[in-house]
Amino acid sequence: LQLRMKAPHYNRFVLPDAQRDSLDVVLVSPRNPLNIGAAARAMANFGFQRLSVVAPFDPTWREARSAIGAPDLLLNAVESSTFAEAVADCTLVAGTGTLTWRKPEQPVIQLPELAPLVSQELARGGRVALIFGSEKHGLIREDLSYCHLLVEIPTDPEQPSMNLGQAVAVCLYELTRSAESAPTTPFPSVISATFSGHLDLLAGVIEEAMQAVGYSPRAMQPANRHDLRLLFRRLTLTAHDTRRILGLFRRILWRLNHLGR
């Protein structure tokens, strides 16, 4: 199995903490308290803190904030009555959605293209808002007019509309996905920790068991020995594996001899 046991210098977050605090997640007129909670949870999962809610339906908003275990970021969320107010101090406003039925008036990018733009904007001291429309309508034309660009989440044209909480999770995952995530070098192989001689010892015991039980005709035995040798070098057995298998076959041989008497 050729896998490294752990990525050696995997960069969990593209964005430094301080920059992530300059990104607002903005929910426009959310209707379902569970979705607000899910959005907040995804923010916590990916290390974002600033939630902003525009014109929430009052009972919904109260219910979401009073949920047991509501994260601090939900309690600290900023409430605005208008979209314009919510994004007033932002320098890059990115609307999200799928655009299958709507002719966009803004530049459209695909979600995988968003991170470099956000990263660049935050690095130069800007403030970014990522906007999610209501469950029912998504972002309406009026909302979109405040956006510098639209971010399309690449979904199946037959089922394009995502759940709000899931859309937030996918977008924030993308933003924190490592820039170097695509490995450029092949994975180093796991080295078998077993000495060649130990493998031969093991192959010898197995061959003995094969003979004891009449596994194959005598004429086939050299071929079997050859195959065993190849097999053990192809598998990446550890020293521990080797000892265990050796122990099992020694026990089998002992038992066969014992019964045979």
Added chain:
Amino acid sequence: LQLRMKAPHYNRFVLPDAQRDSLDVVLVSPRNPLNIGAAARAMANFGFQRLSVVAPFDPTWREARSAIGAPDLLLNAVESSTFAEAVADCTLVAGTGTLTWRKPEQPVIQLPELAPLVSQELARGGRVALIFGSEKHGLIREDLSYCHLLVEIPTDPEQPSMNLGQAVAVCLYELTRSAESAPTTPFPSVISATFSGHLDLLAGVIEEAMQAVGYSPRAMQPANRHDLRLLFRRLTLTAHDTRRILGLFRRILWRLNHLGR
């Protein structure tokens, strides 16, 4: 702000339709019908069809399937009573989760590294299972022992645990993300060509032999079973290897029984 109006040759899906139909999303003991529905919705959003559910809590499962607007893939979902049964015909079984509290026994990769492996496995005609544990526990050690590798979703260490529906959405998004994420260098072949069910068959015969020869005290047998399962998934056994080893152990068992009489 430098933006192109539309990504010029953006590839919406890395995986062709036919290949996406060879990927199973497996939910282990889900407890919340809303989460099952959310997982199904994410699958529809990203063009996956095959949902499999292991040992669902009955009322939960009924409620999820009877929800208004439940997608076809939820109605067509396969129900299994055991994990082993659910993944029996899969050649690559990938568990998901966060590993902050658990010392993994399998190779661990980060989610952004998963797509090339899945893509390669599907391209060569394999069948892939992506496993999600229950909301409460995630995947337990027993479940994990059926997995070839673990996929870690890179979340904030302070809030690592994701909502089930959101975790499914993030993983499937990653798999269908732009082809830009595809590796530039070919990946070494990772996974054995053996069906998970065949490996279980093999482990079963070896366990029988262990018992027949009194390899270990009865109290150790569950631990041995667990270790065998891990070992077989770590080694890259081919279908041919599996048949040979199976043949040898069947022969050993036959011989032991024959001598014992």
